Amino acid sequence: MEPSPSPAAETPSPTVSQRDQWTVESQVFHIYQLFANIPPNAQSIMLELLRDKHTEYLSKGLRHLSSTFSVLDANRPWLCYWIIHSFALLGEFIDDDLEDDTVDFLNRCQDPNGGYAGGPGQMPHLATTYAAVNTLITLGGEKSLASINRDKLYGFMRRMKQPNGGFRMHDAGEIDVRACYTAISVASVLNILDNELIRNVGDFILSCQTYEGGIAGEPGSEAHGGYTFCGLATMILIGEVNRLDLPRLLDWAVFRQGKECGFQGRTNKLVDGCYSFWQGGAVALLQRLHSIIDEQMAEALQFVAISDVPKEKESLDGTSNHATSRARHEGMSASCSSDVKSIGYNFINQWRASEPLFHSIALQQYILLCTQEQDGGLRDKPGKRRDHYHSCYCLSGLSLCQYSWSKRPHSPPLPKVVMGPYSNLLEPIHPLFNVVLDRYREAHEFFAQL
Numbered sequence: 001m002e003p004s005p006s007p008a009a010e011t012p013s014p015t016v017s018q019r020d021q022w023t024v025e026s027q028v029f030h031i032y033q034l035f036a037n038i039p040p041n042a043q044s045i046m047l048e049l050l051r052d053k054h055t056e057y058l059s060k061g062l063r064h065l066s067s068t069f070s071v072l073d074a075n076r077p078w079l080c081y082w083i084i085h086s087f088a089l090l091g092e093f094i095d096d097d098l099e100d101d102t103v104d105f106l107n108r109c110q111d112p113n114g115g116y117a118g119g120p121g122q123m124p125h126l127a128t129t130y131a132a133v134n135t136l137i138t139l140g141g142e143k144s145l146a147s148i149n150r151d152k153l154y155g156f157m158r159r160m161k162q163p164n165g166g167f168r169m170h171d172a173g174e175i176d177v178r179a180c181y182t183a184i185s186v187a188s189v190l191n192i193l194d195n196e197l198i199r200n201v202g203d204f205i206l207s208c209q210t211y212e213g214g215i216a217g218e219p220g221s222e223a224h225g226g227y228t229f230c231g232l233a234t235m236i237l238i239g240e241v242n243r244l245d246l247p248r249l250l251d252w253a254v255f256r257q258g259k260e261c262g263f264q265g266r267t268n269k270l271v272d273g274c275y276s277f278w279q280g281g282a283v284a285l286l287q288r289l290h291s292i293i294d295e296q297m298a299e300a301l302q303f304v305a306i307s308d309v310p311k312e313k314e315s316l317d318g319t320s321n322h323a324t325s326r327a328r329h330e331g332m333s334a335s336c337s338s339d340v341k342s343i344g345y346n347f348i349n350q351w352r353a354s355e356p357l358f359h360s361i362a363l364q365q366y367i368l369l370c371t372q373e374q375d376g377g378l379r380d381k382p383g384k385r386r387d388h389y390h391s392c393y394c395l396s397g398l399s400l401c402q403y404s405w406s407k408r409p410h411s412p413p414l415p416k417v418v419m420g421p422y423s424n425l426l427e428p429i430h431p432l433f434n435v436v437l438d439r440y441r442e443a444h445e446f447f448a449q450l
């Protein structure tokens with residue numbers, strides 16, 4: 001007779017990832033349990049957005065911007081963006097001297113041949129160009145907006161453009177979906193987007209959509225929330241979003257929201273506050289694409305029906321799914337090229353027919369209860385330290401959640417969809433560029449007349 005297996009052999013020991021996941025779950029659920037067991041007035045205090053504390057933390061960062069060296073030396077326009085955008089989300093303005101200093105500092109990062117570097121005298125880079133331009137738009141006003149040398153910047157982007165449709169992040173740098181997004185986002189907001197920049201970008205991004213449905217940084221890599229947002233936003237801005245498999249993308253993105261209520265960046269990884277924007281943002285974009293998603297789903301159903309028909313009939317009719325969607329794409333891109341420049345502006349002026357496609361209240365709960373530090377600043381998850389990157393993207397994600405129920409373009413959210421007191425309400429953002437909406441509008445008007 002065979003000996004029965006020992007209990008140890010039946011239960012394999014957990015992997016490092018499993019242990020990490022359990023630790024996070026226990027920390028998060030401990031907070032939720034605490035919250036569930038206190039009286040309603042104490043709950044309401046726990047759900048408060050710590051505005052004054054966050055502003056204090058951001059102000060300290062802002063004052064040290066001009067003296068920030070060390071490891072973040074090549075990221076200084078990013079620090080400007082993370083802090084100043086967070087300020088704007090909170091409805092705060094920075095004082096005139098600091099604004100002047102920031103515009104002057106970014107001007108010193110501007111390369112004589114176009115683009116912005118991570119610091120004065122460094123090599124121009126598409127990511128820091130995006131950060132610098134978004135900062136200047138957020139500051140707004142003539143001095144700030146006119147400081148951007150659009151002609152030279154266009155030249156820099158053309159130099160970064162690759163024959164496969166992608167862009168390099170910098171001279172001899174990596175070619176990836178981030179580079180496509182930062183180039184196209186900046187070109188769109190500055191009104192310098194044209195067919196040369198757009199050429200083959202759609203092919204490159206399409207080659208990065210994986211079997212899971214999300215988008216990877218480059219062909220053959222793993223789907224990730226950061227790149228998925230970048231790829232999807234780029235496809236919208238160039239008028240080719242219907243080429244992606246949107247139902248599959250939506251399916252992948254919504255299932256990245258876990259039982260901790262926040263989002264993970266990729267399958268089987270840990271929840272993290274910054275994905276409130278990258279994943280939540282991708283789903284918020286998809287919420288405005290419901291008609292294309294419905295069409296693609298109907299087409300897929302038709303395809304199932306057609307594939308039941310004997311092969312000979314299908315080829316005689318010429319109705320294969322691939323052929324029809326390809327024909328539609330070619331028609332669409334031809335008619336889109338003339339008004340591709342207005343896509344970013346028109347995107348926010350449409351009605352939204354559907355409710356949020358992710359659990360907006362749950363995500364607000366994760367951000368408010370698990371990512372806020374009591375002394376100000378926001379973080380990845382309990383047990384991690386605050387930083388400006390996570391402060392920026394947790395607040396951006398929170399703003400997206402709060403406005404995700406508004407069907408009319410300019411209507412304020414109802415109190416029931418804003419978790420915690422209504423004073424938690426942040427400024428709305430433009431979901432394609434991640435800048436506060438009224439600053440985007442000012443920039444759009446400014447650059448439309450140049």
Ligand SMILES: CC(C)=CCC/C(C)=C/CC/C(C)=C/COP(=O)(O)OP(=O)(O)O
Pocket residue numbers: 127130178181182224225226227230264265266269270272278
């Ligand atoms: C506009 C712009 C420049 C966008 C950047 C988008 C972005 C956040 C990309 C993510 C890059 C990445 C692979 C992180 C994985 O980090 P990890 O392995 O530490 O984290 P994970 O476990 O959560 O995947």
Ligand SMILES: [Zn+2]
Pocket residue numbers: 272273274275380390
């Ligand atoms: Zn993060």
